[in-house]
Amino acid sequence: MESEGVSLPLIHKHPMTPWNDLREGDCCGRFEDISDGYYCKICDLFVHKKCGDSSEFIKHPSHSVHTLKLQSKPYDRCDLCGKIFMNLCYCCEICDFYVDLYCAKYPPPKVIDISETHHHKLTILKEEIEFECDAKCEKIGYGFPYKCHECDLNFHLDCVWNPSEAKHPSEVNHPYHPLHPLKLYTGQPPDYSDRKCRLCSGGIDDRLFYHCSACNFSLDLHCIQYPPRQSVLDLKVHAHQLIFRPRLDSFTCNACGLSGDRSPYICLHCDFMIHQECLALPRLININRHDHRVSRTSVLGVVNSVCGVCRQKVNWTWGGYSCQKCPRYVVHSKCATRDDVWNGKELEGIPEETEDIEPYVVIDDNTIQHFSHKEHYLRFHVNGLFWEENKRCSACSHPICLQSFYGCIDCDFMLHQSCAKYPRKKWHVLHNDQLTLVTSVANYFGCDACERISNGFRYEGGDTELDVRCGSVSEPFVHPSHPHHPLYYIPSMEEKKCNGCNNWASHVLTCIDSDCGFVLCFKCATLPQLVKHRVDDHALLLCYGEKASGKYWCDICEKETNPSTWFYTCKDHRASLHTKCVLGDFVGLMPRSKIKFTFGSYEVVLNNSISRPVCRMCKSHCIYPIMLKMLGTSDPYICSIDCFNL
Known part of the structure; x- marks a missing residue:
C-alpha cells in the first residue's frame, strides 16, 4: 500500500509521500548525505526531510536585524553562497535579503581555515563578483567566493567548505565488505572504478562516498547507513x-x-x-492507456505479445503486468511503473469502483437523454440535413455539416452522434489518473494536446485539460492518412516532426513499424476530414499532402502553399487551401458565446458578411471563418491568436 500523504503547506501545495532518495533536492538544490525526504508524484518534486521540516520564521546570524520568513521565490539568488535557488528561500522583505535553505541550515562562517590544502585563512566576500574558482572545479562565474587576500585566490563556498563532511568518519567497517575498512573519499572517484555504488549502482561522482582501493569497492552514503537486508x-x-x-x-x-x-x-x-x-514493484495498478487494472505476474505466459506502453516485444518467460479481462494485454514492469504511465497508487486490497460512465439514457430507437442536457430529450437525425455554419455541436464546437447528430426537441442544443457517445470518465495516455468529461465551461480553456482554445466540452483531471477530440484519442489510433498501420503514443522526452504539418511536437502519435516512422501531432490527428467553407459550394476534403512540382496558391489568403503538408482541397482537387485558413484559430469556440481574456471581453462571431471586417491589430481583412469581437469598442475585431501578440 502507498504511504499516507504528508501535508507540508509551507513547502508544497500537494500532499507528499515519505521517500528515501539520494537525489538533488528541489527544495535547496543540493545533494544531501541522508536520503530521508518527501516526494510529490504529481509534480516529481523531492524535498529533503530537514528542508521539509523547516520553520516558517527563523533568526539567522548573517542577518540578525530582522526575522526571515520562508517563501517561494523561484530563480532568485542566495545572498550568502550566490547560488540560484529553484524554489524556496528565507527572505527579509524589508532589506530584500535572500538565503537558500541550505545556507539557512548551515550559515557559512565569515572566516575558514583549510590548512590541509591552503596555508592562509579564507574570508567570504559580501559582494558578488565574477571569478575563476582556484579549487578543484576551476569554473568561471558570478558569486560570493571565499578569498585569500594574501594570494589573491578565490574559491566557491562549496569547494572549500562542506559542513556535512564532519558528520562522517574517515574510515568504516561494513558488513558487505568485511575484508578491509572503507575510507571516506570526496569529489571524483578513482579512474579505475566504474563510478557507481557496488550495492545500488547509484552514481558517486562529486559526492561523499567510501572506497576500498584494494578491492575496487565503492559504497555511497545511503548504502553505508542503510545497507540492503541480507x-x-x-x-x-x-x-x-x-x-x-x-x-x-x-x-x-x-x-x-x-x-x-x-x-x-x-x-x-x-x-x-x-x-x-x-x-517494491506494486501488485495491482491502473495505467493511463488501459481501461482495466493490470496485475503483476511472475511469468507473463503470452507468446508473441508486445508491451502495451512501448510496443516492443515482450519475453513471455519473464515477469510483468497483465490484464485479467484482456488475455493478450501485457506490459513490461518498467513500462507499467513509469512516472508518465502510472499514478503511483497501489490498488491491492482496494475494491474496484464501479460507476456509470455512460453519457446518455436511451428513451427509444431515435431518442436519448444526454447527461449534459437533462432538461430535454435529444432526437437522432441522419446526416445531410444541415450546412449552416450556425448549426454546431455543443461538445466539439465544430459545425454539424454532413454528420449524423442528435438535436434537442425543444431548443437548439446539438451533438454529433460520435460526440454524444464520449464516456463520462476515461483513461488517456496524457494523464495518469482517470479524466472526467466536463460539459460546463465558464470561459474558455487551452487543450494541452493540440494547444487550441475551446469552450466546448473537455476532459479534465488535475492540471490537464483536453478538448473532446483530443480526449477521445485512444490506442490503437487509426487515421485515414496512414491506413496500413495503427498509431500509438510512445512516451518520449524528445520532440518529433509531424508528417501532417512539418512542425515539431512533444505529444505525438507514432507508427511502430521500424521501416515507417510516420508521426502525427494531436493537432493534425484531430483535424476534421470534411469541412464547409464559403470559398466553395461543395465540401472541402482534407488532403494528406502530395508530391508536386510548380507553385500552388491558397485561394483564401492568396499566399503560396506547400503541397507536401496537409491541406484542404475542393471536389475537383484544383485548390490547395491552408488548414489554418480554412479553420482559423477559433474553430473550438461556439459562435455567439462570450469569453474573457486579461485584455478584454469578446463575443465569438462568424465571418460570414459580404464585406470582411478589418482586424484591429494586423489591419488586414479577416480571412478566417470565426473572429472575436471586442465588446465596448468601435474598432472591435481580432482575427487570430497571433494578433493578440502584436
Missing part, C-alpha cells in the same frame, strides 16, 4: 526466501526482464534473480 521473505514477490548477493554479476531480472550487473537478490532453490528496486 535476506527477504515476501511471498508476494517470490515463494522462497531471497538472499542478497553483494557482487558484480551479470543477470536478467525475473521480475522485469531487464539485465543487471550487480548485487541481485537470488533464490537458492529455483535460480530466481531480481533487482533490489523490483522488490
Whole structure:
C-alpha cells in the first residue's frame, strides 16, 4: 500500500509521500548525505526531510536585524553562497535579503581555515563578483567566493567548505565488505572504478562516498547507513526466501526482464534473480492507456505479445503486468511503473469502483437523454440535413455539416452522434489518473494536446485539460492518412516532426513499424476530414499532402502553399487551401458565446458578411471563418491568436 500523504503547506501545495532518495533536492538544490525526504508524484518534486521540516520564521546570524520568513521565490539568488535557488528561500522583505535553505541550515562562517590544502585563512566576500574558482572545479562565474587576500585566490563556498563532511568518519567497517575498512573519499572517484555504488549502482561522482582501493569497492552514503537486508521473505514477490548477493554479476531480472550487473537478490532453490528496486514493484495498478487494472505476474505466459506502453516485444518467460479481462494485454514492469504511465497508487486490497460512465439514457430507437442536457430529450437525425455554419455541436464546437447528430426537441442544443457517445470518465495516455468529461465551461480553456482554445466540452483531471477530440484519442489510433498501420503514443522526452504539418511536437502519435516512422501531432490527428467553407459550394476534403512540382496558391489568403503538408482541397482537387485558413484559430469556440481574456471581453462571431471586417491589430481583412469581437469598442475585431501578440 502507498504511504499516507504528508501535508507540508509551507513547502508544497500537494500532499507528499515519505521517500528515501539520494537525489538533488528541489527544495535547496543540493545533494544531501541522508536520503530521508518527501516526494510529490504529481509534480516529481523531492524535498529533503530537514528542508521539509523547516520553520516558517527563523533568526539567522548573517542577518540578525530582522526575522526571515520562508517563501517561494523561484530563480532568485542566495545572498550568502550566490547560488540560484529553484524554489524556496528565507527572505527579509524589508532589506530584500535572500538565503537558500541550505545556507539557512548551515550559515557559512565569515572566516575558514583549510590548512590541509591552503596555508592562509579564507574570508567570504559580501559582494558578488565574477571569478575563476582556484579549487578543484576551476569554473568561471558570478558569486560570493571565499578569498585569500594574501594570494589573491578565490574559491566557491562549496569547494572549500562542506559542513556535512564532519558528520562522517574517515574510515568504516561494513558488513558487505568485511575484508578491509572503507575510507571516506570526496569529489571524483578513482579512474579505475566504474563510478557507481557496488550495492545500488547509484552514481558517486562529486559526492561523499567510501572506497576500498584494494578491492575496487565503492559504497555511497545511503548504502553505508542503510545497507540492503541480507535476506527477504515476501511471498508476494517470490515463494522462497531471497538472499542478497553483494557482487558484480551479470543477470536478467525475473521480475522485469531487464539485465543487471550487480548485487541481485537470488533464490537458492529455483535460480530466481531480481533487482533490489523490483522488490517494491506494486501488485495491482491502473495505467493511463488501459481501461482495466493490470496485475503483476511472475511469468507473463503470452507468446508473441508486445508491451502495451512501448510496443516492443515482450519475453513471455519473464515477469510483468497483465490484464485479467484482456488475455493478450501485457506490459513490461518498467513500462507499467513509469512516472508518465502510472499514478503511483497501489490498488491491492482496494475494491474496484464501479460507476456509470455512460453519457446518455436511451428513451427509444431515435431518442436519448444526454447527461449534459437533462432538461430535454435529444432526437437522432441522419446526416445531410444541415450546412449552416450556425448549426454546431455543443461538445466539439465544430459545425454539424454532413454528420449524423442528435438535436434537442425543444431548443437548439446539438451533438454529433460520435460526440454524444464520449464516456463520462476515461483513461488517456496524457494523464495518469482517470479524466472526467466536463460539459460546463465558464470561459474558455487551452487543450494541452493540440494547444487550441475551446469552450466546448473537455476532459479534465488535475492540471490537464483536453478538448473532446483530443480526449477521445485512444490506442490503437487509426487515421485515414496512414491506413496500413495503427498509431500509438510512445512516451518520449524528445520532440518529433509531424508528417501532417512539418512542425515539431512533444505529444505525438507514432507508427511502430521500424521501416515507417510516420508521426502525427494531436493537432493534425484531430483535424476534421470534411469541412464547409464559403470559398466553395461543395465540401472541402482534407488532403494528406502530395508530391508536386510548380507553385500552388491558397485561394483564401492568396499566399503560396506547400503541397507536401496537409491541406484542404475542393471536389475537383484544383485548390490547395491552408488548414489554418480554412479553420482559423477559433474553430473550438461556439459562435455567439462570450469569453474573457486579461485584455478584454469578446463575443465569438462568424465571418460570414459580404464585406470582411478589418482586424484591429494586423489591419488586414479577416480571412478566417470565426473572429472575436471586442465588446465596448468601435474598432472591435481580432482575427487570430497571433494578433493578440502584436
